[in-house]
Amino acid sequence: MTSTQRLPIVVLISGRGSNLQAILDQSQTGQLPVEIRAVISNNAQAQGLERAHRAGIETQVLDHRHYPNRETFDRALMKIIDSYTPKLVVLAGFMRILTSEFVRHYQGHLINIHPSLLPNFPGLDTHRRVLLAGMREHGASVHFVTDKVDGGPIILQARIPVYPEDTAETLAARILREEHRIYPKAIRAFAEKKIRLEGEQIVWIKPLEA
Ligand SMILES: Nc1nc2c(c(=O)[nH]1)N[C@@H](CN(C=O)c1ccc(C(=O)N[C@@H](CCC(=O)O)C(=O)O)cc1)CN2
Numbered sequence: 790m791t792s793t794q795r796l797p798i799v800v801l802i803s804g805r806g807s808n809l810q811a812i813l814d815q816s817q818t819g820q821l822p823v824e825i826r827a828v829i830s831n832n833a834q835a836q837g838l839e840r841a842h843r844a845g846i847e848t849q850v851l852d853h854r855h856y857p858n859r860e861t862f863d864r865a866l867m868k869i870i871d872s873y874t875p876k877l878v879v880l881a882g883f884m885r886i887l888t889s890e891f892v893r894h895y896q897g898h899l900i901n902i903h904p905s906l907l908p909n910f911p912g913l914d915t916h917r918r919v920l921l922a923g924m925r926e927h928g929a930s931v932h933f934v935t936d937k938v939d940g941g942p943i944i945l946q947a948r949i950p951v952y953p954e955d956t957a958e959t960l961a962a963r964i965l966r967e968e969h970r971i972y973p974k975a976i977r978a979f980a981e982k983k984i985r986l987e988g989e990q991i992v993w994i995k996p997l998e999a
């Protein structure tokens with residue numbers, strides 16, 4: 790597969806980077822037609838940075854604590870991202886809420902994976918909240934990023950049962966496996982132009998099975 794056929798992407802992380810690893814792995818085997826131009830983290834200690842280094846991918850660290858406010862951090866982040874001219878920005882465990890200016894700049898080319906069956910359980914600490922709510926099922930969602938945090942149009946979801954013996958840790962482990970399956974699938978759909986965002990609506994060129 791030539792580089793001209795691969796979708797140029799930048800991946801934003803904050804921590805472990807297991808979703809980054811899933812994308813990396815499928816990119817390296819050719820299953821996922823993307824070219825990861827850079828991995829950018831707001832956390833210098835993010836384990837995902839080591840994953841990128843091992844794969845020979847350029848990394849950048851931009852610590853949000855070094856900026857007076859969210860707006861100046863996001864503008865600095867946009868400047869770095871745009872230097873790589875990606876066609877898609879992939880949030881993979883990126884733990885900062887992004888400003889309207891950032892979202893507008895990348896609207897339709899900015900996606901996220903969230904560990905719940907959106908629109909239920911937006912925000913943080915979803916596994917524990919799902920257990921506390923006594924839910925019988927849980928899941929993960931890939932969505933376009935909009936101003937409404939975790940409220941953007943949903944691209945793909947995966948569902949798992951919640952067992953009586955489940956803990957937040959066992960749920961997190963099973964959800965991560967599903968994330969690693971659906972995130973590359975959703976990115977591939979975007980790369981192959983099977984989906985696009987029009988306003989707040991997702992236009993499917995061909996339905997995707999989860
Ligand atoms: N404008 C948007 N920004 C972000 C979205 C989005 O849909 N719209 N998705 C999130 C990802 N996310 C959950 O999937 C999420 C990440 C972080 C937070 C949050 O409350 N962050 C705090 C800091 C938390 C920390 O540093 O540990 C904050 O930014 O103040 C909520 C949801 C990514 N951004």
Ligand SMILES: NCC(=O)N[C@@H]1O[C@H](COP(=O)([O-])[O-])[C@@H](O)[C@H]1O
Pocket residue numbers: 802803804805806807808809837881882883884902903904912913914965968
């Ligand atoms: N609200 C954002 C959020 O909670 N994202 C979640 O953080 C984890 C990152 O794991 P990873 O760094 O190993 O990909 C993933 O479970 C992802 O869904």
